[in-house]
Amino acid sequence: MSLSAAPGGPNASHTPEQIRRNRLIFLAVLVVLAGLVAFVSLGPYDKKDQSATLKAGDCFQNVGTAKNAKAEKLDCTDPHADYKVLKREKDAVVDTFACSGVPGTTGSLTQVAKDSFVVCFKKNDQKGDK
Template sequence: MIAFANPQPEELTVSQLPSSGGLNASHTPEQIRRNRLIFLAVLLVLAGLVTFSALGPYDTKDQSAKLKPGDCFQNTGTKENAKAEKLDCTDPHADYKVLKMDKDAVVDTFACSDVPDTTGSLTQVAAKEWFVVCFKENDEKGKN
């Protein structure tokens, strides 16, 4: 008599099935918690950067285009890259007083030559806007 061995089919368990794209069972709860904290930290940093860029330091912006005769200002930039901060004329930091604002001028020598008491000028030449501000030293500085 001949006996044949009847092989039994292999049984599959759930852990042997291919992943369906859901949570990977190999991640521990600690790893999932850590990944969530990293994601939250990145999200907070991005939110902070967006907020800073939207509400950033406005004191560094140049206000020279908004100056009018009679206004006083302080140069918060350099001599080569001036940035005017408009101040009250009695402010101790208000170094200069505007005598003339010429929105059509490009050359300060011509724009300020006819303005008495001018001690300096601020010139901006840009693609969108150019102007010359003629000013003098502020004699009201620090007076109340």
């Protein structure tokens, strides 16, 4: 009668190829996990759009795009505060009508939804230096 260890038990011997493959699998899993952690902690965050909270006198930065603007309200002396709100017209949907009588207007932000509004703005001349 011979005595041998059970397959896969503590005394099982592995070939060098199996050991390399297991190390590569472990390394790949580790790299994927590190990438996920980096993405969650440093990844892009969709900043909340604060357009609906803007009122005359507020300053903001567009953190979205020209077609899909998203306002981040900032202090007017902040170096990133690019625009200053001149007027906010509630229940308006056509920016040319809402902003036509507002002196100094250089642009507008329009939201057409349940709570529609138009924000008339100009470049912020109180913007601080970087």
